[in-house]
Amino acid sequence: MSKRYAIFGFITAALIPLVALLAGCGKTGTPEQQAQEGLDSKNHLRATYDPLHFKPAIANATNEQCLACHREVLEDRVRSVSMAGVKAEDTKAWYQQLTTYKGEQDTFHRRHLETPMAKELMNLQCNTCHEGHDPREEAPGSSATAAAQDDRGFTLRKQVNPETTCLKCHGQFPGWELMRLPGTWDEVKHYFKNDCLACHVSTRTQRHQVNYLKADAIEAAAVAAKEGGHGADVCMGCHGGRAWYRIPYPYARNPWPEMPEGTPEWATDRPTHSESRFIKTEPKP
Amino acid sequence: MTNKLDMKKVKVALERKVAQTYEPVKPAMQFGFVHNNVDCIGCRACEIACKDKNGLPPGPRFRRVMYIEGGTYPEVFAYKVNMSCNHCAEPACLPTCPTGAIWKRTKDGIVDIDSTLCIGCRRCEAACPYGAPQWNPKEQIIQKCNLCVDEIDAGRKPYCVMACMMRVLDIGPIDKLWDGSFKTTAIGPHDETVRQVKNMANPELTKPSIAFVPHRKGKVK
Known part of the structure; x- marks a missing residue:
């Protein structure tokens, strides 16, 4: 029995260096290059962690x-021309033909971080x-x-959870029934001269008070659009105009000044404040 | 006598219509995947078959087998969740595409892509809650699962399904997969299917066409 183990040990001892040698034979480049590759690999791991x-x-x-x-x-x-020969500048999606959409075709990240409108209205950071x-x-x-099991920071296959990020601006128009409108905005907008501020000049006036948006700039853009006769087009840029998802985002309900105390029926299940990481903090003196 | 059209007016009207219209396609029948999270052994044969069929380089994976492990001794658990494109009833990727490269088939609800039209803006990749569109860094385009539409049209099943040695992955009409009336080896005699498992993005976002036989630790309460 022990003899069999000894033979097995010998074979194993002989095989390991042989396999290592063969593995080395598969590598290309000089020893210096191999060393550099090893270092790069370690650096990559170090950066990953x-x-x-x-x-x-x-x-x-x-x-x-x-x-x-x-x-x-x-x-x-973006590619200036697709593989089939479609020119990027010649193709526009339906939402890219709105009056509020400006600029050339660009990548998703650049659209959200680098374009003039993104910089004017938003304060999006990587995190x-x-x-x-x-x-x-x-x-x-x-x-x-x-992190804790209930962490919703990411989901299966995604490093970002769209429900807590993208949905904020790419959800459905939030609850026209709740606002007691007689129909969807598309159906009734002409009654309001396509102007959200017709009502929202006095209701739900505490808005966009989160650190990833520029609240004052958004208000200014809405007022400018109202004067131009297409106020809702600006608001609908985020509130249902480009609704990739089928549900609305449950925005936090912050009572506006002169609002009666207590939670109204339409806000029963709504959060009462934004996620803590998005709440604006005053700069320390 | 025909009225002469004012082409300027037609163009403006067309632009206005295009700018305001997006209605999801309502297919005659919706195909979907079913995966048994419990019996899957995680061999990844489906992943490899998919990569082989689609000639994918390292990086993009249309299908992904995810190993979910956790707990503390003695209450430990491990199971697999396997997802590719879920061919959503109301896909988020489709309306984002500026070149019309993505569409949904009316006869069986397959969300297909013509990557030769892709300009690489990566909007669909970001919008999909389930990570289906995959970035091909070499070609600078997005590619994704199309449920092996050529195989479907030839009356066969996708490569991933055919490669599954445990027969825990299958396709079928999604309504029948959800109500358990579709005969498949992926669903055991006493199994019930669910539309969502733990850690999966909210199905209400796009209504994905997928059914799971969940692990007891993967059930959404």
Whole structure:
């Protein structure tokens, strides 16, 4: 019995270096190049597991820190011509033909971070959407370094949870029934001269008070559009105009001044404040 | 005698209509996948068959088998969730596409893509709640699962389904998969299917055409 083990041990001892040698034979380049590749690989791993990719550090990460490595996010541009010969400048989606849509075709990230309108109305940061997680995790809470199980920072196959990010601006027009409108906005807008501020000059006036939006600029854009006779077009840019998803976002209900105390029926299940990470904080003196 | 059309007016009217209209396609029948999370052994044969069929380089994966593990001893668990494109009833990727490269078939609800029309803006990739559109960095285009539409049209099943050695992945009319009336090896005699498992994005976003036989730890309460 022991002789059999000895033979097995000998074969194993002989095989390991042989396999290692064969594996080495598969590599290309000089030893210096191989060393550099090894170093790059280690650097990549080190970067992958940098604390900046994890909570809580990612919450304070700046765009500059993220874009130092993820340069392609802003450097990549759309193809000027598709493989079949379609010119990017000649094709426009239905939502790109609205009066509020300006500029050339661009990538998703650049549209949200770099275009003049994005800079004018929004204050999106990388970590507004990307909340970070252990790269080993395929579902929240399944690694030793995981955040709490109820974390909704990401979902299966996605590093971003669209329900807590994209849906804010790409959900359905929120509850025309709740507003006691006789029909959808498309059906009734002519009664209101296509102007949201016809009513919202006095109701729900505490709006856009979150750190990823520029509330004053949004108000100014809405007022300017109202004067131009297409006020709702600006508002609908986010509130149902480009509704990729079939449900509306349950916006937090902040009572506006002179509003009666208590929760109205239409706001029964609505959150009463925005997510804490989006609440505006006054700069420290 | 025909009235002469004012083409300027026609163009303006057309632009106005295009700018305001998006109605999801309502197919005559909707195909969908079913996956048994419990009996799947995670061999990834479906992933490989898919990559082989579609000639994909390293990087993009139309189908992904996800290993979900957790708990603390002795209450530990492990199961697999397997997803590709869910061919949603109301897909988010479709209306985002500026070149019309993505469409939904009216006869069976398959969400197909012609990647030769793609300009690589990556909007569909971002909009999909289930990570289906995949970025091909070499070609700078988006590609995705089309449920092997050529196989479907030839009366066969997709490569991923045919490669599944455990027979835990299948396709069928999604209504029948949800109510359990479709005969398939992916659903056991006492199994019930669900539309969502834990950690999956909210199905109300786009109404994905997928059914799961969930693990007890993967059920959504």
